[in-house]
Structures are given as structure tokens and as C-alpha cells.
Amino acid sequence: MSPRMELAAITLDCPDPQALAAFYQQATGFEPHPKSDADFAGLTRADGLFIGFQRVADYRPPSWPDQVVPQQLHLCFKVTEGLDEAEARLLALGAGKPDHQAPGETWRVLTDPAGHPFCIVTR
Template sequence: MIGRLFSLVVDCPDPSALAAFYQDLLTLSRVEDTPEYVVLRNAAGTETVTFQRVADFRPPRWPDPERPAQMHLDVLVEDLDVAEPQALALGATLLEGSDKPIGYRVYADPVGHPFCLVTAEGVTPEA
């Protein structure tokens, strides 16, 4: 095992509004709220959904391949420098422009879907 699921991240035009919908639908609590993203989590702290603002958002039109879904996984790992070569060996690609900030790195899966490896230092404590 390289890591464990940390968060499902949903692209959207208005993180606060979409988070409010899912907060009620899934009985989650708002634990972080900024203009750029909102984090919801269950009471046990085991399920997290993050809503992030995307400029020029175009909603998906399922099952239209020209307008696919815009979500990505955050995978919690102990150490980015250990997890990165393991993910690359599985077929991941470090995305162009990923500047390797402390706490997370952005990759593409073998067919191009983005995902992030994150560490505890990249995760903001609950508000």
C-alpha cells in the first residue's frame, strides 16, 4: 500500500454553494471555508469532500466525453519522497508545472486523470 484515500476533490464555480448542498445531503460538517475551497468531513473524520473554485468552470454533461466530470483524488501518504517513485512505477506521471510544494504533489494516472499525493503537513487542521 502506498497511501490511503484522503479526500475527493470536486471542481466547481462556487465552493460555498456546492458545499452547502452536499453538507446537507451527506450530513457532513464544514471544517474549512475559504473563497477558493471548502472542506466537509464526517464526524469520525474518515470521509472528506473538498470543493475547489475553478475559473471558467464548464459543468460536465454525462455521458458526453467532450464535457467529462471534474474531480480528483487526494491520497494521504507518510512521505512524498518515498511515495512518489512508487506511484511513478505504477504508471503515474508527475504533471508538468507541479512545483512540488511541501505537503502535496500533482500527478496524472495512466490515462490522464489528475490526483494528488498529500502528507499530513499539507493538510490543514480542522477549524
């Protein structure tokens, strides 16, 4: 059997780790990590998945869809409510909605407060 890897953590660069952690904590319900500080904040899901946010000097947010500043990765979140309801909730928390949206009825592209694109999906 070949070695198996299990995803344990995802870390995003950003200008303000505490603010970005607060956005994702409100959006996902993950619990704040007790050792978060001004330069690195984290959230943990009940099964142990960790999302980290690290301060980067001169941070430049990714641009989408033009890739002038590449996004390098994006997150996809399955939502339990309808897309319109999830989008409205996330926009109220501080997400942005790019003008460009690819066609499709099962997903939307939003950006977090630091500019990282992420998708919400219903399937």
C-alpha cells in the same frame, strides 16, 4: 506487505465552493470544515473523510452521458431510504436528473448543482 493507501479526501472543481459545499452538507450530513473560505470549502465526515470544493475560473461542468466535457470521476452514495425518496430529497436540494438513465433498479444518476454526475445506490 505492500504499502497501503487510505482515501483521506476528494476535491471537486466548481464555480462556487460555498454553494456546492452547502448542497453536499445537506445531502450527506458531513460537517463544514472550519477553515472554508470563498475559494475552497470543505466537509468532514466523523471518520475523517474530507470532501473539498475548489473554485476554478472558467469552470465547465461535465456532460453526461455524451462526455463532450468528460466527467473525469463521479461519486456514488449509498442511500438508506428508497431511491424514489432519496431522489426527491436531492432534487429539492438542487440536484438535477439527466434524461439518460441506464437501466437498473438499484441506482440512479443525478447531477450536483455544479453539474458533476453522481449516483445514488441502495446496495
